[in-house]
Amino acid sequence: GISWWMLNRQKDYESGENLHFLGDEVRLVVEKDIKRMKAIRSWKGIRHHLGLKVRGQRTKTTGRTGRTIGYKRKKR
Numbered sequence: 001g002i003s004w005w006m007l008n009r010q011k012d013y014e015s016g017e018n019l020h021f022l023g024d025e026v027r028l029v030v031e032k033d034i035k036r037m038k039a040i041r042s043w044k045g046i047r048h049h050l051g052l053k054v055r056g057q058r059t060k061t062t063g064r065t066g067r068t069i070g071y072k073r074k075k076r
Contacts, residue, residue, distance in 0.1 A: 002020065004018045006020075007019060007020040008020055008021060008026065009021055009029065013033070013036070034048050
């Protein structure tokens with residue numbers, strides 16, 4: 001078999017087993033994890049809910065989205 005450290009789902013939340021998911025299963029499992037984090041109101045869940053960075057990145061200057069104020073050229 002494959003070593004446990006090569007699997008993409010170590011110590012599954014529900015079963016406690018080391019699992020490996022392929023294809024669309026990965027997306028579904030990640031969505032389920034995020035939904036659980038939101039439900040228990042964890043820090044990561046709140047960040048996901050607000051659409052902010054989750055893994056400690058800076059947010060003041062990088063990753064800005066949304067409307068800009070606009071840009072006006074100077075008259076000569």
